[in-house]
Amino acid sequence: MNDNDIIKLYFDRSEKAISETSEKYGRYLMCIAENILFSYEDSEECVNSTYLKAWNSIPPKIPKSLRAYLGRITRNSAINLWKTHSAEKRGGTTVDLIFSELEACIPSELTVEENIDGKFLASLLDEFLRTQKEANRKIFVCRYWYCESVSQIAKDFSLKESTVTSILYRMRLKLKEKLEKEGIAV
Amino acid sequence: MKGEDLFIALGEIDDRFIDEAMSGKKNGRQKKIIRWTVGIAACMCLIMTGGYVRNAYTENHLKLPMLDISSVTYEAIGLGYEGTDDMSLNNSDNINPWSKDVRLETLPVYKNMRYNNGKLSQKYYSEDDLKKQAEGFAEFMGLDIIGGEAVAGEEENEVYNYILQTEQGQVSTNGAGISFSIKKEYEHLLSRHSLYSFGSESEMISGVYKKYSVDGDVYSEEKRCYCKHEALADNIIAFNLQSLYEVKDELYTNSRSRDLISSSVKIGDYPIITPEEAQKKLLKGEYASSADESQVAGGKLSDKAIADVDLIYYTDGNPELYLPYYRFYVSYYSSDPNNKRYAYFYVCAVSDRYLENYEKFDGSYQ
Secondary structure, rough: OOHHHHHHHHHHOOOOHHHHHHHHHHHHHHHHHHHHHHHHHHHHHHHHHHHHHHHHHHHOOOOOOOHHHHHHHHHHHHHHHHHHOOOOOOOHHHHHHHHHHOOOOOOOOOEEEOOOOHHHHHHHHHHHHHOOOOOHHHHHHHOOOOOOOHHHHHHHHHOOHHHHHHHHHHHHHHHHHHHHOOOOOO | OOOHHHHHHHOOOOOHHHHHHHHHHHHHHHHHHHHHHHHHHHHHHHOOOOOOOHHHHHHHOOOOOEEEOOOOOOOOOOOOEEEEHHHHHHHOOOOOOOOOOOOOEEEEEEEEOOOOOOOOOOOOOOHHHHHHHHHHHHHHHOEEEEEEEEEEEOOOOOOOEEEEOOOOOEEEEOOOEEEEEEEHHHHHHHHHHHHHHHHHOOEEEEEEEEEEEOOEEEOOOEEEEEEOOOOHHHHHHHHHEEEEEEEEEOOOEEEEEEEOOEEEEOOOOOEEOHHHHHHHHOOOOEEEEEOOOHHOOOOOOOOOEEEEEEEEEEOOOOOOOOEEEEEEEEEEEEOOOOOOOOOOOOEEEEEEHHHEEOOOOOOOOO
16 A cells, blocks of 8 residues: 555544554564664554554644654654663663764764754754765665664675775764854854 | 764654665665575576576566656647757757766666646645745855745645745745846855755766757856766766756846755666667657657658757656656757757656556647
8 A cells, every 4th residue: 555545544534544554664663663672572662652643643744755754753752762761771782882973973062061953953964964975875874863783784785894884984074074064063 | 962962863854865765775685686586597597598697687676666657748848849959959068977878777766756746836845844945045055035935836735936035136945956046246156056055075067058049149058067976877866856057147147956856755776778779669659759750850750860869867847756768869840951950759768667657648738
């Protein structure tokens, strides 16, 4: 079933909307949640809450891309759950590693106390991604949006792990430069 | 700010990048399938025949969705049909990265999210989205905003574009790029438009395209450029879907960036036919054109009437899909014997196997 037909089921308030969503995107959403949570049960909880949030938000919301819309809900839910569960035992997970990698993109002049508007930051990230090569951009998004391991990305793109690491490193440097240029540090 | 804040902000990036990364993954997995199947096929070749590699290769593309191209329309321009003339061809640069001597196996096809049942207005971006795009551009360029308004479509939620008036000129965005009509005294700002579109580190490929009136005068001189990439397919996409145009007239310089990628989703990399195969299809009448075949030099389509061919993505008229086409330059009736004219005849470059509802255009606009 195509996305427009699934969205129509939500608008018709047909419960089939959930089963069709689950059939088409269940596996995709589980992958997103598992990359963050490393737990089948927690991921399942997250994906189920995604279906509920989609049911409650469509309508009035009409997603431009149903896949990205659902994926975003799952990612946010998984991060929230990860925060709750790992408040006492932080360190060592893929997400911790990703946080530390991204930390290196932040201009040094910027102190921890400074708050940056999230939407403004997202628009800068869009601008940054728009100017990158498609292949590199995909790798960056797989790592920092989908939280995939370097080895998984290397497999999926038929690259060596060292190549992926090096692409990500260069992109982080470019992102840092972009943030500095845009005056994020001011 | 911490790494965690950046991670959270990344969650809000454009849907397109989220979808795109997944298409990359699939491609990656398909690549592995190709290697495996080709490997098996190679082994089979040792004991059987040599035909398996080709079969294995085609099997790899079986999962690509069929492309319904019934909605593709071809708009006539200028002298009642789409085409060009000798003077424009010979006095213009050609920065199309495709040439007849290159051989490509696949090219990407995109779904245009701004498609709105054949209308130029669109629903993908709201009035507010377009306003933000125009204001973001004005801020980047350092323009002084005077005011702005959206041009609404016929139906609810439909928008053509958002027009922002600034002290330095007019900014217009329709979600497929940004047009900036700049006053002569502010022309020094033009280079910022390129910076906005492509960033500072990009190497550019540029050229000047001229158009001539029937009197032989240049009536339009358009500078066109795009960002250079390593791979040929990326350059083809940049040339067709992500380029910058600059046209000057007496009062204004119009700088127009085209970005059709931001509002589209890649469906997949489709096998394409060769220009020779496309020419055979053209001669069999499997083409689309706004020109009249009976006006072709010699009275009918023939190898002799075909002057040239290039490969482009047809993007006029807000189509449902961005597809590669071979564009044939066919000698056409001209009232001026000193300036030959060529009409464009298009043949879809995607293999027939993936096309549905491929109808010959009958020249009518009903």
